[in-house]
Structures are given as C-alpha cells and as structure tokens.
Amino acid sequence: MKPRDTLGQKLAGYGISRRALLKFAAAAATSLALPPGVAPAIAESLSGARRQSLIWLSFQDCTGCLESLTRSDAPGIERLIFDFISLDYQETLMAAAGAAADETLVRAARDNHGKYLLAIDGSVPTAEGGVHSMVGGRTNMDMLAELAEGAAAVLAIGTCAAYGGIPKAAPNPTSAVGIADLVKEKPIVNIPGCPPIPEVLTGVLVNFLTFGRLPDLDDLGRPLAYFGTTIHDQCYRRPYYDQGKFAHSFDDEGARQGWCLFELGCKGPTTRNACASLKWNGGTSFPIQSGHGCLGCSEPDFWDKGSFYTSLSGGEGPPWDAVGGAAAVGLGIGGAAAFAARRSRAAVDRQLAKEWQRDHGATATSKTEEDGP
Amino acid sequence: MDERDPFLNALMGEVRMLLSRLLDDGGPGQIDLMRLPMPPERRQDLQDMLGRGEVEITLDAAGTSLIRETAYAGVWWIEHRDRGGRMVANLIEVAQMPAIVPPTDEEMRASLAALHARDMKEAGR
Numbered sequence A: 001m002k003p004r005d006t007l008g009q010k011l012a013g014y015g016i017s018r019r020a021l022l023k024f025a026a027a028a029a030t031s032l033a034l035p036p037g038v039a040p041a042i043a044e045s046l047s048g049a050r051r052q053s054l055i056w057l058s059f060q061d062c063t064g065c066l067e068s069l070t071r072s073d074a075p076g077i078e079r080l081i082f083d084f085i086s087l088d089y090q091e092t093l094m095a096a097a098g099a100a101a102d103e104t105l106v107r108a109a110r111d112n113h114g115k116y117l118l119a120i121d122g123s124v125p126t127a128e129g130g131v132h133s134m135v136g137g138r139t140n141m142d143m144l145a146e147l148a149e150g151a152a153a154v155l156a157i158g159t160c161a162a163y164g165g166i167p168k169a170a171p172n173p174t175s176a177v178g179i180a181d182l183v184k185e186k187p188i189v190n191i192p193g194c195p196p197i198p199e200v201l202t203g204v205l206v207n208f209l210t211f212g213r214l215p216d217l218d219d220l221g222r223p224l225a226y227f228g229t230t231i232h233d234q235c236y237r238r239p240y241y242d243q244g245k246f247a248h249s250f251d252d253e254g255a256r257q258g259w260c261l262f263e264l265g266c267k268g269p270t271t272r273n274a275c276a277s278l279k280w281n282g283g284t285s286f287p288i289q290s291g292h293g294c295l296g297c298s299e300p301d302f303w304d305k306g307s308f309y310t311s312l313s314g315g316e317g318p319p320w321d322a323v324g325g326a327a328a329v330g331l332g333i334g335g336a337a338a339f340a341a342r343r344s345r346a347a348v349d350r351q352l353a354k355e356w357q358r359d360h361g362a363t364a365t366s367k368t369e370e371d372g373p
Numbered sequence B: 001m002d003e004r005d006p007f008l009n010a011l012m013g014e015v016r017m018l019l020s021r022l023l024d025d026g027g028p029g030q031i032d033l034m035r036l037p038m039p040p041e042r043r044q045d046l047q048d049m050l051g052r053g054e055v056e057i058t059l060d061a062a063g064t065s066l067i068r069e070t071a072y073a074g075v076w077w078i079e080h081r082d083r084g085g086r087m088v089a090n091l092i093e094v095a096q097m098p099a100i101v102p103p104t105d106e107e108m109r110a111s112l113a114a115l116h117a118r119d120m121k122e123a124g125r
C-alpha cells in the first residue's frame, strides 16, 4: 500500500491526525447523545466520506447566525467539521463577487445536483412577490424554490429561517415566513436560536455524513438530541425553583444569591434548546448563568409572546401548588433519586402551559397535556 | 467522598460490569460522563472513588487531553479538551489501553517509510 493511500496520510493531508479525529468523534458522539462506543465508527465514516457540498444562502437576516457559527477566538473542536465539508457558496465568506459569484452558485448546484445540503439563514419575505429581499436581481423565494429542488436536504439555520423569527414579528410588514412554509418536498431540519448554537450544526452535519440521514427531529423539526429537553430541565438554578426561591429584581438579594429568574420573565420552562448544557463562547456561560432569564429565542414567535420580563404565569410567580409538590419530592428523597423525580417536571411544565394558554388565549393544546406524568 | 450517593454507586456497578466483561473478552467499554447528571461535586466524588493509578498520559491533538489510569487497573479517566481548554468529552474507558493511545499499524508503516527515506538521504550525502 502506498503511504498516500492510508487513512493516516489522507487525514494528515487535511492537517488532522487520527487521534484528533477520534477525539472529534468522541465529542460528536457526546453531543449527539450517541453511545461513546460509536466514536471509532464515526471517525471511520468521516475519514472515508467524500467532502460534502454545502450551499449556504443568507436571506432576510442580520448575519448574527453566521457570526455565531464562524467566529471564535479559540476554535473549538467542532470547527473540525469544516474539514469534511466543501462550503461551495456563502456570500459573506466567499472572495468572489458579482457575476463570478453567480457562476459559482450555478456550478456548485449543477455539479452536486441531488447531493448538496442547502443551508439557509434568514426568513423569506413573501409580500409583493418577495421583492423585499433580493440577491443579484432574484428574490429569495425564487432562489429557494430553485435550489431546494436540487438539494438532498435543507438546513434552516436560526430562528428566522426556521420559523420566520424577528422579521415575522407583528406586524410582519414583509409577510416573512420560515423555510418549511415554502419547501414541502425536501427533508428539512430546523436549527433555531437567535443565534443558534454552533455545536448543533456540527452535530447535524456529523449525523448526515456518518449515517447518511438527518438526525431524529421533534414536532417542530428540531434535532431531538439538542432540543429534547427544556432549558428549565437542565438549568443549574432549578433547585431554587423547586424550593420556591426567586429573584424579584435584578439587584435584590435573591439575584445576588443566584436564585431562580422565573419571576423576572425567564422563559426556560417553555423553551427547548441546549444552552444550559453546551453553553456559549467556548462553554463559558449562558444567559441564565449571566443573571438574565432565557428569552425563549429558539421557539416559534418568541418575539410576540409578551414582554421578556413578564413571568410565564403573568407576573404573579410560579404555579405554587406544582412547585410545592416538586420541592417536597426533591427534599424528601435527595440525590440521584431526586434527579429521576424531576421527570415529573412535566407536571410543572403542563401547569405552566395551561397558565400561558389561559393568559394569552392560545388555542393549541400542549402535546404533553395528553401524556401521563 | 459520598459513598451513599445511589447514583454513583450505580455508576461504579457499571464500571465493575464493564471490567468483568473485558476480562471475559467482551471487549472494551466506555461511559460518557457528560451525558449524565454530573454536577462538579459529584464528578469530584466519582474521581475520588476511582482514585489514581500510576499512568498519566497527555495527548496533544486539536487541544490537550488527559488520559489517567484510575486506582483500578484497566479503568481509565479521560478528559478531552479543545484548543480553548473547554472539555468536549469526559469518558471512563474500560480497556487495557484507551483506543486513542496506541499508534495503528498504518501509522507505524508510514513512520518506517519515513525513517527509510531518511536513511537513504543520509547515505546519499
């Protein structure tokens, strides 16, 4: 065997050692909630995979998503994923402009027809034929229709692409919508967040490259490995919630003691995302750890769900009956058993959902309402 | 050390099971600690329970990793960190040697070829 043909040599050509790849695979397995024993298989598939073509379009957005995914002082290991993909088109990052950029897009879509992943950040304005956001004289609507047709799958990156986000907020002057409102024939994975967490994109790409398919999704199209639990379920301030200890202002004694931010408007109980476990800025912190409640930015219509500073129960504190029950259970059995008892947090969440619906006149019935405890 | 933590006792039971399986030739096993409810105190308790062995390896690949033998031979504590120092994986690996450590035959063959080329170059001087 020629040395050039070996796995080690190929990876060395990308500047990645076998051990770095195994390490990346171990981190990816952790991130995707896969058994750690699959890490060597992930490494093997990635090293054998052809570089995946990725076409990335930016629509009606603030570019914060791209900033979040590409900026880092000390690149995390998740950035290795960029060695396994070929980012064939991204207007903000590419050197080409004008006609040369257009040609790049046409060529990438033609050469990889049926195989490329289409990533989109930003919502799609649909009012007046979509003229509110155009690139090179073409509306986002047209570009989306054409490029989604040739894609293997579509990644809606950020809350705007996933659900319309801030452009869709009332009064939604451009009639903005999310990708899934327009693309019906292709698999779509939503990676919401304003901005989204970089590791989630890495996890989705690793899943696709390793297993040839998108990860399992929840009923809002989000990867279950990252959006399977609420912020509240993973929050380190949760014991204070269970004990009924709340900060009432941002500078009171409760805030100084690090108590629960529910009464200051925290949307953690109704928000699914991985901020509390993966955190931000290289695992440094996340909003609640920095003293501010969760805004619920990975949920549809988060901008229109009332003030960020009004509690989910309408400013009157949490549902005390449910909290009292949870606190009693937690205090009574302690330790790991208490952790298991938190599965019954669903009861608290259901109560919150009920109050939310009562206060806001929402008609949707939470799925968990039908589930048993 | 909290010997009464039922969660940690269950975890130690899993380690024992993996080690017994390894000795029965069932192959190596891993436990992913980052996916378990492990606040810092419990993590420290677990480290205390496992103790320290004689071997400690530092791996420098896309960031620094710590690979440490515990007081139980064949049970390894692994912390993978990225270049920013953030822990990206925390595993207990039950194996004679963690799989990431030994070089592969391919790598050693490539090294042999490189050494051979070096010898040829020296001989040609």
Ligand code: SF4
Pocket (backbone or CB within 6 Å): A231, A232, A233, A235, A236, A237, A238, A239, A241, A259, A260, A261, A262, A266, A267, A268, A269, A288, A293, A294
């Ligand atoms: S309400 Fe917010 S701060 Fe309080 S425990 Fe839940 S997520 Fe954490």
